[in-house]
Amino acid sequence: MDRYQAMTTFVRVVETGSFSAAARQLGVGQPAVSKTVAQLEARLQVSLLIRTTHGLTPTEAGQNFYERARNAIQEADEAERAAKGAGIGLSGRLRVSAATTFSRLHVIPKLPEFLAAHPQLDVDFLLDDRMIDLVAEGVDISLRMGALSDSTAVAKKIATGRRSVIATPAYLARAGIPRHPADLANHDTVIYSQLPSVWSFTRDGAAVSVSVSGRLRVSAAEGLRAAILADMGLTITSDWMFAPELEHGAVVRVLEGWSLPPIDLWAVFPAGRMMTAKARQFAEFVGDLMNSTP
Incomplete structure (x- = not known):
């Protein structure tokens, strides 16, 4: 039995859910x-599969074998493409995980440019503000x-951005403009639960930490944007x-004399798997994109 062929067959069976569908894809009976x-x-x-009237489901051993077989096949294909110099023209499927709002504002609008350069490539975008299990989800690259909470992941910093305290002009007209970080205690703040509630500022070598609280706490960036644009308060972000609202004045920065720690954008790759040319070039594309953004 050819081991590579057997792994390929099993992977197709798991992904299609049936012997017949896998056979059609493989062109065999x-x-x-x-x-x-x-x-x-x-x-x-x-036993690798549980056979029922509703289809096929991998056993625990089958799921473990599927994940490792899929990774081995991907790495073998990648090695072959690299040897042939095929990395110039990417092909196949690239599975990307990224935060929803960041992707909507900055990455997805620019995807046509990346796909036009690689017409044989398909992209699956998994949009989620939470850090997911890249191996279990079959993700090639996460933005x-x-x-980063996962110390085992392979990560590369691809861009660094500025953090600011922002609010709408309407909110500031109603509540006043804070002049010092301590003034934030007298303001409505919208809390993004993915970030700590203690904000640290520096100016001229002096450091000030402020613990903020607010009536509204949101778990996703889309909720944060909606709340701020509804004049509900200020936030750190x-x-x-x-970016669009700052450019057009729909929101403005306050406390600009004070500095906040910058935020890094990382390309994260699954632990234990070889970084593919597709993932590497996509990371470079997004890095170039963000480093050219004012």
Whole structure:
């Protein structure tokens, strides 16, 4: 039994959910697919699939084997493309995980440029503000901002952005403009639960930390944007998050004499897998994009 062919067959069976669908994709008969999986189970001496009237589901051993087999196939394909010099023209499927608002504002509008340069490439975008399990989700590259919680992940910093305290002119006209970080205690603040509630400022070598609280706490950046644009208060955020509004004056910065720690944008790659040319070039594309953004 050809090991690579057996892994490829099993991966297709899991991803399609049936022997017949996998056979159609592979261009072989269904009996050949069933026989290959049976031989694979016999060689491994473990059951890989649970067969029901509703389809096929991998066992725990089957799921573990699927994930490792899929990674091995991807790395083998990547090695072959690299040897042939195929990295110039990317092909296949790239699975990207990224925060929703950041992607909507900065990455997805520029995707046509990246896809036009690589007409044989398809992109799956998984939009989620939370850090997910890249291996379990089959993600090739994740775009994340701020501190990284997964110390085992392979990460590369691709851009650095500014943080500011911002609010709408309407809110500031109603509540007044803070002149010192301590003034934030007298303001309505919208709390983004993904960030700490203690804000640290510096000016002329002096540091000030302010613990803020507010009546509204949101878990996603889209909620933060909606609340600020509804004149509900001020917040600390990356300038990337409100780039269009800052440009057109819909929101303004306050406490500009004070500096906040910058925010880093990271390209994060799954641990234990070789970085693909697709993921590497996409990271470079997004890095160039963000570093050219005012």
